[in-house]
Amino acid sequence: MPSSLILDDPAVAYPARSKGELRLAYRLYRVVTNRLLYKIGMPLLMLASRIPLFHPLIRATLFRIFIGGETVAEVLKVSERLYQHGVYSILDFAVERAESPETQQKVLQAVYENIDRAVERDEIPLVVFKLTGITGVELPERISLGTATEAEKQRWQGYEEKVREVFEYARQRRITVCIDAEESWIQPAIDALVHRLTWEMNKDFPVVMQTIQLYRTDRLEYYQWYIDECRLRGVYGAMKLVRGAYLEKERRRAAEKGYPSPVHKTKAATDRDFNRAVLLSIAHADRIRSIIATHNVQSCQLAVDELQQRDLPMNHSNIWFSQLYGIRDNLTFALARIGANATKYIPYGPVKEVIPYLLRRMSENADALNYAPEELRLLKKALS
Numbered sequence: 001m002p003s004s005l006i007l008d009d010p011a012v013a014y015p016a017r018s019k020g021e022l023r024l025a026y027r028l029y030r031v032v033t034n035r036l037l038y039k040i041g042m043p044l045l046m047l048a049s050r051i052p053l054f055h056p057l058i059r060a061t062l063f064r065i066f067i068g069g070e071t072v073a074e075v076l077k078v079s080e081r082l083y084q085h086g087v088y089s090i091l092d093f094a095v096e097r098a099e100s101p102e103t104q105q106k107v108l109q110a111v112y113e114n115i116d117r118a119v120e121r122d123e124i125p126l127v128v129f130k131l132t133g134i135t136g137v138e139l140p141e142r143i144s145l146g147t148a149t150e151a152e153k154q155r156w157q158g159y160e161e162k163v164r165e166v167f168e169y170a171r172q173r174r175i176t177v178c179i180d181a182e183e184s185w186i187q188p189a190i191d192a193l194v195h196r197l198t199w200e201m202n203k204d205f206p207v208v209m210q211t212i213q214l215y216r217t218d219r220l221e222y223y224q225w226y227i228d229e230c231r232l233r234g235v236y237g238a239m240k241l242v243r244g245a246y247l248e249k250e251r252r253r254a255a256e257k258g259y260p261s262p263v264h265k266t267k268a269a270t271d272r273d274f275n276r277a278v279l280l281s282i283a284h285a286d287r288i289r290s291i292i293a294t295h296n297v298q299s300c301q302l303a304v305d306e307l308q309q310r311d312l313p314m315n316h317s318n319i320w321f322s323q324l325y326g327i328r329d330n331l332t333f334a335l336a337r338i339g340a341n342a343t344k345y346i347p348y349g350p351v352k353e354v355i356p357y358l359l360r361r362m363s364e365n366a367d368a369l370n371y372a373p374e375e376l377r378l379l380k381k382a383l384s
């Protein structure tokens with residue numbers, strides 16, 4: 001019997017939200033769906049995030065719907081609540097601009113602490129971080145473009161050592177740690193570092209997890225190569241699949257600099273590659289651990305059908321699903337309801353750090369707004 005995801009039942013969609021939160025979410029989504037209010041609201045919010053007087057207001061509104069909290073204690077409460085309803089949490093320490101050593105140190109510290117939390121808590125299955133949160137963006141960009149000086153190459157080597165220590169810490173504790181994917185002109189340095197660590201660390205367990213963006217024209221082929229390479233080397237693979245957050249930025253830069261755009265021309269082509277990657281993940285679930293990170297229902301339903309077709313358990317230890325906190329809760333809880341490994345990606349951190357981060361994520365994920373009308377309709381139903 002095929003499992004269908006139930007998406008339009010508010011009782012399934014919002015089991016972990018109070019009526020007050022649903023009312024608040026409804027108001028926020030109304031702002032988001034109103035283009036004018038949205039345009040005016042975003043810069044105002046950015047300004048407000050810099051003025052402590054407005055912080056209580058931000059905490060009482062946006063934070064309750066899209067952010068786990070300012071402190072670890074707060075976000076852990078959220079993750080416990082989600083877990084009571086069968087949903088796991090992936091904690092995402094939110095910082096902007098990690099060029100200063102102090103911020104980089106904070107990010108590194110958060111990664112170690114989140115590894116410890118994943119050991120201690122069943123509701124936290126794995127850990128994620130953005131490599132440029134530790135290294136800044138300038139250095140990996142120069143390494144990727146081949147313009148780094150000898151001194152910069154050595155500095156990069158130093159970062160690689162730090163990251164290796166993180167993964168060694170995770171390896172000893174058997175925790176998977178995922179590195180996010182970034183812009184294509186930064187990614188080669190990240191990929192090269194991740195490969196070295198994958199071959200080294202993933203012998204007994206998928207410790208090092210990479211991310212691929214399937215809006216890139218070359219990534220499906222790359223994924224096939226990666227799987228073959230893992231099998232050839234006798235190591236476990238681990239891959240987060242995303243469509244990709246920097247579509248416009250990629251196209252703009254390619255046009256400005258006069259090289260062919262690295263991203264697909266159409267959404268349909270991105271969808272096709274993403275769905276093929278989903279099928280590859282499931283076909284190789286014996287050796288490859290994947291996160292199907294998407295708000296797209298068709299891609300999730302495809303994965304669910306494929307798991308059934310192959311007679312694999314819905315909660316296969318190597319197949320995970322993830323959506324951002326506050327976005328498409330109906331999909332996450334529908335996945336949990338049929339027994340899949342459903343997770344929420346929950347950002348947390350201080351208001352002045354998280355708001356710029358949230359705004360960037362919202363502009364990068366402008367497509368998430370496509371779901372807002374549906375979200376509104378469901379929230380209205382839940383409140384009626």
Ligand SMILES: Cc1cc2nc3c(=O)[nH]c(=O)nc-3n(C[C@H](O)[C@H](O)[C@H](O)COP(=O)(O)OP(=O)(O)OC[C@H]3O[C@@H](n4cnc5c(N)ncnc54)[C@H](O)[C@@H]3O)c2cc1C
Nearest residue numbers: 180181242243244245265266267270293294295296322367
């Ligand atoms: C848990 C989680 C983790 C994430 N981690 C990362 C990460 O590490 N790195 C990263 O880059 N992103 C990341 N993202 C964001 C992700 O890449 C997408 O931007 C976002 O999820 C929207 O895509 P979708 O699959 O959810 O939904 P959909 O609405 O089905 O797809 C929207 C996406 O399709 C693509 N697209 C839209 N229009 C076109 C077009 N005309 N031509 C070609 N392609 C098009 C774009 O990638 C767009 O974001 C993450 C998302 C989630 C949920």
